[in-house]
Amino acid sequence: xxxxxxxxxxxxALIALAAAAAVRxxxxxxxxxxxxxxxxxxxxxxxxxxxxxxxxxxxxxxxAAGWILQALLRNPLASPFVLxxxxxxxxxxxxxxxxxxxxxxxxxxxxxxxxxSAIGAVGALAAVVALGRRNGAIDPLSLVLAGVIVGTVxxxxxxxxxxxxxxxxRGLLAGWLFGRIPEAPDRALLAACAAxxxxxxxxxxxxxxxxxxxxxxxxxxxxVGINLGRLRTSLFVACGVATAMTVALxxxxxxxxxxxxxxxxxxxxxxxxxxxxxxxxxxxALLVAADALRQWIDLGAGRLPLGAVTAVLGGIAFLVxxxxxxxxxxx
Amino acid sequence: xxxxARSIxxxxxxxxxxxxxxxxxxxxxxxxxxxxxxxxxxxxxxxxxxxxxxxxxxxxxxxxxPWCGLAGVPTVGSLEDRNAEAILALHPNLxxxxxxxxxxxxxxxxxxAGAAIRGWRLNSVADVLRCVNGLGxxxxxxxxxxxxPAADRIAMAHWDAVSAQVQTRAPVVFLFGTDPAAAFGAxxxxxxxxxxxxxxxxxxxxxxxxxxxxxxxxxxPAAVVVVxxxxxxxxxxxxxxxxxxxxxxxxxxxxxxxxxxxxxxPAALRRFDALASAGASK
Amino acid sequence: xxxxxxESPVLRVGGFAFEPGEVRPHPGRxxxxxxPNGGGKTTALRLAAGLAVPGSGRVALxxxxxxxxxxPERARAVAMVVQRPQVSAPFTALEVVALGAAAAGAGPCSxxxxxxxxxxxxxxGVPFAQxxxxxxxxxxxxxxxHQHRPGGVLLLDEAFAAVDxxxxxxxxxxxxxxxxxxxxxxAATHDLALASALADDAWFVTGGRTAAFGPAIDLLAPAVLGxxxxxxxxxxxxxxxxxxxxxxxxxxxxxSP
Numbered sequence: 001x002x003x004x005x006x007x008x009x010x011x012x013a014l015i016a017l018a019a020a021a022a023v024r025x026x027x028x029x030x031x032x033x034x035x036x037x038x039x040x041x042x043x044x045x046x047x048x049x050x051x052x053x054x055x056x057x058x059x060x061x062x063x064a065a066g067w068i069l070q071a072l073l074r075n076p077l078a079s080p081f082v083l084x085x086x087x088x089x090x091x092x093x094x095x096x097x098x099x100x101x102x103x104x105x106x107x108x109x110x111x112x113x114x115x116x117s118a119i120g121a122v123g124a125l126a127a128v129v130a131l132g133r134r135n136g137a138i139d140p141l142s143l144v145l146a147g148v149i150v151g152t153v154x155x156x157x158x159x160x161x162x163x164x165x166x167x168x169x170r171g172l173l174a175g176w177l178f179g180r181i182p183e184a185p186d187r188a189l190l191a192a193c194a195a196x197x198x199x200x201x202x203x204x205x206x207x208x209x210x211x212x213x214x215x216x217x218x219x220x221x222x223x224v225g226i227n228l229g230r231l232r233t234s235l236f237v238a239c240g241v242a243t244a245m246t247v248a249l250x251x252x253x254x255x256x257x258x259x260x261x262x263x264x265x266x267x268x269x270x271x272x273x274x275x276x277x278x279x280x281x282x283x284x285a286l287l288v289a290a291d292a293l294r295q296w297i298d299l300g301a302g303r304l305p306l307g308a309v310t311a312v313l314g315g316i317a318f319l320v321x322x323x324x325x326x327x328x329x330x331x
Numbered sequence: 332x333x334x335x336a337r338s339i340x341x342x343x344x345x346x347x348x349x350x351x352x353x354x355x356x357x358x359x360x361x362x363x364x365x366x367x368x369x370x371x372x373x374x375x376x377x378x379x380x381x382x383x384x385x386x387x388x389x390x391x392x393x394x395x396x397p398w399c400g401l402a403g404v405p406t407v408g409s410l411e412d413r414n415a416e417a418i419l420a421l422h423p424n425l426x427x428x429x430x431x432x433x434x435x436x437x438x439x440x441x442x443x444a445g446a447a448i449r450g451w452r453l454n455s456v457a458d459v460l461r462c463v464n465g466l467g468x469x470x471x472x473x474x475x476x477x478x479x480p481a482a483d484r485i486a487m488a489h490w491d492a493v494s495a496q497v498q499t500r501a502p503v504v505f506l507f508g509t510d511p512a513a514a515f516g517a518x519x520x521x522x523x524x525x526x527x528x529x530x531x532x533x534x535x536x537x538x539x540x541x542x543x544x545x546x547x548x549x550x551x552p553a554a555v556v557v558v559x560x561x562x563x564x565x566x567x568x569x570x571x572x573x574x575x576x577x578x579x580x581x582x583x584x585x586x587x588x589x590x591x592x593x594x595x596x597p598a599a600l601r602r603f604d605a606l607a608s609a610g611a612s613k
Numbered sequence: 614x615x616x617x618x619x620e621s622p623v624l625r626v627g628g629f630a631f632e633p634g635e636v637r638p639h640p641g642r643x644x645x646x647x648x649p650n651g652g653g654k655t656t657a658l659r660l661a662a663g664l665a666v667p668g669s670g671r672v673a674l675x676x677x678x679x680x681x682x683x684x685p686e687r688a689r690a691v692a693m694v695v696q697r698p699q700v701s702a703p704f705t706a707l708e709v710v711a712l713g714a715a716a717a718g719a720g721p722c723s724x725x726x727x728x729x730x731x732x733x734x735x736x737x738g739v740p741f742a743q744x745x746x747x748x749x750x751x752x753x754x755x756x757x758x759h760q761h762r763p764g765g766v767l768l769l770d771e772a773f774a775a776v777d778x779x780x781x782x783x784x785x786x787x788x789x790x791x792x793x794x795x796x797x798x799x800a801a802t803h804d805l806a807l808a809s810a811l812a813d814d815a816w817f818v819t820g821g822r823t824a825a826f827g828p829a830i831d832l833l834a835p836a837v838l839g840x841x842x843x844x845x846x847x848x849x850x851x852x853x854x855x856x857x858x859x860x861x862x863x864x865x866x867x868x869s870p
Contacts, residue, residue, distance in 0.1 A: 031536065031546050047544050047570055074701035104561065166398045167377075167409060168586070172508070175541075180511065183544040184568040213715035215702040219695050220753075223662050224760060225688025225716030270702045295543075302514075302540030 006274035009267030013281035020285050021052045024292035031298060051181045054190060055291045056284040058181075058253060060197035061246045063260030063283020064204060065239040067276050070261050071211045072232055073140045076322075079258040080243040083236065084124040084147045086252040087154030089244065092120020093176055094161035101165055113176060114186055114248045121244030124150050129236060137229045138236060178307030179253035181291050189249050196242035197280055203238065204276020207231070211272040254307050255314025256283050262321040286314070369474035373418050374399060375410045375428035378453060378589040382463060383427075385590035386481045388470055394421045413437065419444065424473055427466070429453050447473070453588035456523030460486060463590050485590045492597035493527040497604040501553030502533035504542075507586060509557055510568050512542040520588050521558075524596050530604075544570045554578060554607050558585050578603055616640060617674055617766050617797045622660055622667035631656045631821040638799055640764070642813035643792050645829065646801040647841070652819040654801035655696065658768045661799060662693045674766065688717035692760040693768040698753035700741045706752050707737040713760030720762045727755035730787040732780050747775040754784055758791075767791060769800040773807055785811055805846070805857040809833055817841050833857055 025048050028036050039045055065080040073082070093108075096116035100108050108116075128150050132143030162173055204211065213226045221228055243257075260283035261275070267282070268274040290309045297304055373394035374380040380399040383389055392399075394407040394417065405421070408414045410428055415437045418426070426441055426448045438448055449469060451462040467482025505515040505525070514534045515521040522532045533552040534540065547555070554576040557567070560583040571577060582599035584591045619636040631653045638644040646654045659665040660672045663679040671678040674690055682690070692713070700709055710724040728734045731751040736744070741752060754772050761767055767788065773781045788811065792798050799816075802808055808815070812829035824841060825832055832838065838857055839846035844864060848855035 028545065030549060031540075031542075043570055043573055044545050044548050047548070071702060163412065167396075175511065182510070184510070184570055209712070209715035212702065212704070212708075213712045215700060215704075216712065217695065217697070217699040219659070219662075219664050219693075220698065222664055222684065223688065223691070223693040223695070224713055224756075225685040227684045265703070269708075270704045271708065295545075302536065303511075303543045303546070305541075 006268050006271070006278075009264070009269075010274060010278045010281060012267055013264065013278050013285060017056065017281055017285040017288060020289040020292055021056070024048060024052050024055075024288055024295070027292075028295040029298065031302070033298070047183050050185065051183065051291055052288055053194075054181050054185050054249065055287040057190060057193045057197055058246045058250045059256050059260070059283035059285070059287030060280040061193055061200060061242045061283070062253065062257035062287070063264070064197060064200035064276050064280040065243050066257035066283065067261035067264060067272065067279035068200065068204060068211065068235055068239055069257075071215050071272060072235055073144060074215055075140070075144070076262070077258070078144070079255075080239060080246075081151075081252065081254075081257065082144060082147045083240045083243065084128040084150035084154065085121045085240055085243045086247055087151035087158070088124020088127075089117040089121040089247040089252065090158045090177060091154045091161070092116040092118070092123075094158045094165075094173055095120070097169060097173055098161045098164045101169055114189055117251075118244055118248040120154075121247055122241065124154055125237070125240035125244060129233070129240070138232045140232075143236070175305065176251045178305035179251035179310070180306045181250060181287075185249060189245065193242075193245050193249055196245055197284075200238065200242055201277040201280040203235070204272055204279075205274075207235075208271060208273025208276065211235075211276075212270070250306075252307070253287065254311045255318065256287050256310060259314045259318050259321065260286055262318065266321065266324070286310075286317075370425050370470055371421070371423045372425045372427060373407060373421060373423040375407075375413055375426070376453075378587045379427045379429065379451075379462065379466075381587065382459075382466060382590040385485060385594070386463070386466055386470065386478045388466075388475055388478055391470075391475065393423060394418060415440075425449065425469060427451075454520065455518055456520050456527070456593070459520055459588050459590070459593055460489070462588075463593065485594060489593040489597075492594060493524060495601075496529035497525075497601065498608040499530055499553060499604050502531040502550075503554045503556060503607075504533045504547065504550065504552040505556045505558060507539075507558050509571055512544065512547050512571070514540055514542055515558075516540050520592060521585055521596070524585075524592075525600060528597060528600060530600075544568070547571075548574065551575075554603075556580050556603055558582055560586055576607065578606060617661060617672070617799075619657075619660070619672050620670050622670035622672050624656060624660065624665055624667045626656075626665075629653075629821060631660075633657060633818065633821075633823045636816065636823055636826055638797050638816070639814060640797045641792060641795050643788065643798040643800060643811050644814040644816050645808045645812035646799060646816050646818060647808060647838075648818040648824070649842075653821045654818055655770055656821075657816075657818060658693065658770050658799060658801060661766060662691050662768055663687050664693075685716040685718075688760060689720075689762055689765070691766040691768065692757040694750075694753045694757045694770060694772040696770045696774075698749050704741050705738050706733060706741055706744065706748075706755075709741045709752050710755045710759050713756040713758075717760055720758075720760055720765075722758050722761070724755075724759050727758040728752075730758055730783070731755045732783050745775075747777060747780070750775055751780060751784065758787065761791065761796065763791075764795040765797075767796050767798045769798070769802075771801055771803070773802060773804060781807060782810075805838070805859055809848075809851065809856045 026037060026039055030036060062080055069078045069080060070076055093113050093116055096108055096113065128143065128146045131146035132138055134142045162170060210226050210231055213221050213224050214228065214231060218228060261279045263282040264275050264279035268278045290306060290313060294303055294306060294309055370388060370391040371393045372383060372391050374383060374392055375396060377396055377399045380392060380395050383392060392401055392404055395401050395404050396409045397406045407417045419440055424446050426446060428450050431450045431452060441448055447469060449465060451465065452458045453462060463482050463485050467479045470478035505521055506512055516534045516536045516538045517532060518537045525532060533550050555574055557579045559579060559581055562581055563579060580599060580603050584595040585599050617638050619633055621634055624631040646657060648654055656665065660667060661679060663682065666680045679687060707724055707728065710727050728737055731754050733748065733751055741749060750772060757767060788798060800811060812833060815829045815832035816826045817824035835846040835848045835857060845860045846857050847860045848857050
């Protein structure tokens with residue numbers, strides 16, 4: 001994998017991001033079926049710009065974290081949500097909704113959901129990192145098992161909380177679980193997520209070779225000079241916190257963290273130095289494109305939830321990619 | 332041979348004692364609520380419960396959902412997760428719920444015990460009127476004669492309330508959620524009230540569509556009305572607050588397809604209409 | 614030239630105790646580790662690589678305990694080929710070899726040269742996952758060559774088990790070159806013929822203890838080797854000296870019905 005190929009691949013990803021952003025900013029199909037082209041300016045223009053920023057940021061974090069986790073966990077099916085972050089965030093949101101209902105307060109809107117979802121996400125991450133240890137050090141298999149356990153328990157708690165919600169408020173939680181691009185995001189949170197995306201991409205570029213060496217067996221990685229314990233702990237925590245922030249901003253958006261790394265691998269090969277930034281760019285492009293696609297689909301019930309679009313498209317894309325790259329993964 | 336036989340007899344005896352104790356408790360509870368003669372109603376819908384109260388049959392409700400707001404009445408779950416055993420143990424002679432889907436687990440034993448089961452769709456004004464009239468007739472047949480005239484009075488009050496026309500004729504959007512924006516679409520009960528009073532609904536899609544902020548801004552409605560049950564402390568999203576004419580209407584009677592909505596809903600809408608035509612915007 | 618020294622390390626894992634005592638493999642010479650499975654050959658190599666930490670005693674390199682060195686520094690001094698190389702990402706053979714420099718930086722032998730030394734220069738772009746077991750082993754050896762510095766330690770754990778004789782021969786030659794340049798080489802193997810070709814010294818390990826350590830000329834003599842391994846050993850005359858082979862005919866005859 002040469003520097004030329006890396007530069008070309010990253011450029012393609014960035015061009016795709018720009019193209020998706022252009023579509024989102026300039027083209028939409030209104031609810032009465034008409035097609036509108038051109039940048040509207042004013043309040044609508046501001047909303048579109050904000051949506052592109054949010055989608056690019058969230059997609060960037062999910063893509064970069066997805067690549068890093070697939071390398072550290074030695075598993076092409078790993079995604080940022082394997083760390084139990086989504087489950088914890090969902091529980092936080094459900095508990096907040098129940099508390100609001102019990103107190104007779106209004107249902108919490110997306111901005112009010114940020115803090116509870118962040119608390120739940122970080123709590124779940126701490127539990128997963130604490131449980132996913134063997135002989136004191138984080139072990140990939142134990143971590144995945146811990147993630148499944150914590151995720152399952154969190155899902156159970158979410159269901160319990162849900163059952164305590166009055167019927168007219170249940171739809172809000174279900175809506176959150178699909179993920180959405182908030183049209184009026186919390187500015188501080190958005191800035192923090194953008195910083196997280198850049199930090200992860202940068203960490204990937206700097207730690208690239210070490211991350212690659214971590215895909216060898218434990219003994220081989222250590223014999224090559226990698227401090228596996230420190231690398232795993234620091235990157236798992238970084239990915240977990242960044243994902244928690246993204247989930248607080250947009251809810252759990254499915255599939256981006258799983259598919260973007262595979263797209264990036266197709267563009268720049270398996271090396272992480274170019275791979276992590278490219279995965280961030282691919283994730284951003286995918287999420288902006290999904291949001292743009294939402295503006296064109298009209299099934300008669302208003303706009304579709306974002307998570308539905310990413311799940312369907314992401315699932316199809318993933319099948320196609322896996323068939324193409326399977327030869328390189330498995331003997 | 333002796334040992335196992337003895338332990339089997341002991342377990343059976345223990346089970347019998349437990350059953351007797353529990354059975355006693357249950358009979359006590361049911362007899363406490365058999366105060367009114369006449370209908371014994373289990374309601375799986377808070378809206379229908381409130382309609383029953385408006386018909387004067389609130390005291391006949393022996394089982395309801397946790398959100399019906401009836402003190403002292405045992406809860407039996409809601410439509411999706413109703414506790415069939417608890418419902419049957421209350422020996423109701425009427426079960427009311429929203430929707431016309433049969434419940435294969437609950438309906439047969441209830442019908443076998445002689446209870447009537449009634450379900451109504453509660454989407455449009457016509458649906459709710461049908462529910463009110465249907466309840467009036469059913470309750471009368473079950474020994475509550477006052478329900479029929481009460482139902483008629485509700486219907487007349489409703490027609491009275493919607494007869495005076497509003498001044499705001501330009502299309503208006505009514506939201507029950509702000510982020511995402513969830514609107515009352517065509518054919519819903521609020522749409523029915525507003526159009527009966529001469530108004531126009533800017534949202535032509537049916538049901539309760541979710542609108543993007545952009546869609547709402549593009550619609551350029553004459554006004555956006557956010558209907559809430561309680562005064563809202565949290566600020567509106569900035570893109571919503573910046574729209575030409577936004578009103579927050581505190582009207583819990585508009586958020587429930589019940590008799591109260593039929594009778595008091597139009598007055599709440601008129602409150603908004605007065606503000607809108609006075610040119611004020613909150 | 615830093616000397617590798619086993620200073621009576623004791624490692625207990627489960628019910629097994631590894632106590633080799635004082636052993637000093639010589640720099641510039643290839644020491645072959647021989648012994649039954651489970652006797653401690655891999656443990657000896659893992660201790661030298663700092664992958665296992667002894668409960669008492671230590672393995673020192675130039676006077677510094679190996680397990681106490683910082684990982685990149687240790688990787689510059691010690692390069693290891695494990696028994697079963699595994700790669701969990703779709704890297705090509707060349708990329709896998711380049712991983713040897715991930716933390717330690719590259720040694721004087723480039724990744725391309727290392728692949729040439731193991732006879733795989735034509736397969737540099739092939740995905741590692743699609744290679745045969747023998748080829749994958751050779752890639753792992755190439756990675757160790759890429760990581761290795763002159764005068765450092767080279768550890769080979771059953772590195773030739775799946776490799777065909779012609780390729781094994783070229784790897785042996787490459788190892789000998791590095792030994793001649795001052796490397797301390799420890800190689801564990803079951804292959805007696807290979808041991809004879811490779812060894813300057815022999816280290817017999819069984820039951821976690823050192824049974825013998827000395828020049829190959831003495832220890833790989835048929836009688837001595839046969840007594841240690843418990844089978845009859847014959848020796849053909851090779852270019853460098855006797856080439857040992859286990860003669861199982863006696864055993865088979867004794868055990869046939």
